[in-house]
Amino acid sequence: MKQDRREFIKNSAAGSAALLLSSMESFANQPLPIPETNKNYALKILATSWGFQGTMDEFCAKVKKEGYDGIELWWPTNNKKAQDDIFAALKKYDLEIGFLCGGSQSNPQEHLAFFKNMIDAAAKQNIQRPLYINNHSGRDHFSFDDNKKFIEHTQALAKETGILICHETHRGRMLFAAHITRKFIESFPELRLTLDISHWCNVHESLLADQQETVEMALSRTDHIHARIGHPEGPQVNDPRAPEWEPVVKQHFEWWDKIVERKKKNGELVTILTEFGPPDYMPTLPYTKQPLGNQWEINVHMMQVLRKRYS
Numbered sequence: 001m002k003q004d005r006r007e008f009i010k011n012s013a014a015g016s017a018a019l020l021l022s023s024m025e026s027f028a029n030q031p032l033p034i035p036e037t038n039k040n041y042a043l044k045i046l047a048t049s050w051g052f053q054g055t056m057d058e059f060c061a062k063v064k065k066e067g068y069d070g071i072e073l074w075w076p077t078n079n080k081k082a083q084d085d086i087f088a089a090l091k092k093y094d095l096e097i098g099f100l101c102g103g104s105q106s107n108p109q110e111h112l113a114f115f116k117n118m119i120d121a122a123a124k125q126n127i128q129r130p131l132y133i134n135n136h137s138g139r140d141h142f143s144f145d146d147n148k149k150f151i152e153h154t155q156a157l158a159k160e161t162g163i164l165i166c167h168e169t170h171r172g173r174m175l176f177a178a179h180i181t182r183k184f185i186e187s188f189p190e191l192r193l194t195l196d197i198s199h200w201c202n203v204h205e206s207l208l209a210d211q212q213e214t215v216e217m218a219l220s221r222t223d224h225i226h227a228r229i230g231h232p233e234g235p236q237v238n239d240p241r242a243p244e245w246e247p248v249v250k251q252h253f254e255w256w257d258k259i260v261e262r263k264k265k266n267g268e269l270v271t272i273l274t275e276f277g278p279p280d281y282m283p284t285l286p287y288t289k290q291p292l293g294n295q296w297e298i299n300v301h302m303m304q305v306l307r308k309r310y311s
Contacts, residue, residue, distance in 0.1 A: 030309065038267025043260075043310050044069040044131060045303050046098055046271060051278030051295055056082075060089035066300050067307075070096030072134065072273045075122035087127045097128060098224070098271060102136025102173075108146035111139065116153055123161045131271055132164040132224050134194045138174035144183065147174035151188050166224050168194040171235070177203045182214045185221060195222040196275070197255055198230025205232045207251050219258045225272045227256065227302055236276060238283045239293040241301065253309075260310045272306055274299040 047063040049056075049071060063071055071090075076082035090097055101119040105111035115137070122133055135154065138147035151167065158165040167175055167184075175181040175193070178200050185191055195218060201207055208215050229240045229252050237245045256272075263270040276282070276298045282291045 037264045040267030041264045042269045043307070044096055044269065044271045045306055046070045046072045046096065046131075046273045047299065047303070048273055048275050048277075049073045050275070056085040056089045057092070060093045060095055064093040064095060066303065068095070068303060070098065070131065072098040072100060075099045075101055075118055075133075077118045077121060083125070083127075090128055097130050098132045098134060098273070099130050100134050100136065106139070108139075108142050108149075111142075112146075112149055112153075115150060119154065119157065119165075123157055123163050123165075130163060131269070132166055134224055135165065135167045136170055136173050137167045140172050140174065140176040140180075142174065148184070148187065150174065151184065151191060155188070155190060164192065164223055166192045166194040166222075168226070169196050169199055169218065171199045171203060178208060178211045178214045178218070181218060185217050191221060193218055193222045194224040194226060195219070195255070195259065196226035196228060197252065198226075198228045198235045201230040201232055201248070202235045207232065207248065215255070216258075219255060220262070222259045223268075223271070225256055225259060225270070226275045227252075227272050227306060228275045228277070234283075236281045236283075239298060240276075241298075256310075270310070272310075274302040274306070276302065 045068055047059075047066070047068045047070075049059055052059050052062075054062075060071065073086070076086070086097070089095070099122040101115065101122055103111045103114040103118070105114055115135075119133060119135065122130065133154075135150070137150040137154075154165045154167070157163075167173075169175045169181060175184065176199065181193075197208075197215075197218075200215075204211070228235065229237045229245065229249055231237055231245070231248045237248065239245075240249050260270055262268075276293075276295055278295050279289060279291055282293060282295055284291050
């Protein structure tokens, strides 16, 4: 009985997806109408290791096969073997890398010390230069003065190394909400962002129509995009190809379009991570925790849509 129910759900979901892929495909087939694209413009789309079960070599082999340009993953602090495995796989499969740095300590001083050690090591290793370093910076409950120390350190490090260093708009971190981020932007004009606006949709329980000026400020300072579709009640829709999510899909693409349009005009690199996550980010059925979507397939589909639209 339980097996029959699972098969019914699986087959129904597959059939619905086959019939209802309209909105995502329509975006893919509508390239941005930029009259003049600077020849130096470049697009790099990366895969997340989040939720992948397997070795680093297996992950990179699969990423390369799908057509990604590289990967984003956490810098493995004080783990020489993990570092060696990463760089060996990157070289073997000719992939780019973006590192992620952060910490979980609840004490601001301990958190900052851990963070500095982590990001300094990622930035100053001389094996493969990262496209960028993305940061889960600070904590939402730290004071402004405690959180700003993370920005001060990374701005000095970026000038020293020449590496692009961005801070992510992520729940639980210092840039967890639009209005809070605005204060940091106004205080640090050189602040560069990783935009994961799905978090703000969730935090503010809206598509941010009442904070458009602040959103525009964030878009103008974004260099790296985490391409996950959020909605007012959660940071991740179950499947962005489903027609019921068309309004939120359209809104996210409108935000991303503005970033890519600026990059194209200025002849700059734009990096995008496809970051639909596994359970519990991926909604699941009760009791069995069976995912309502296939994380890997959704991310690959997002990569293909983004490449068609932004190449």
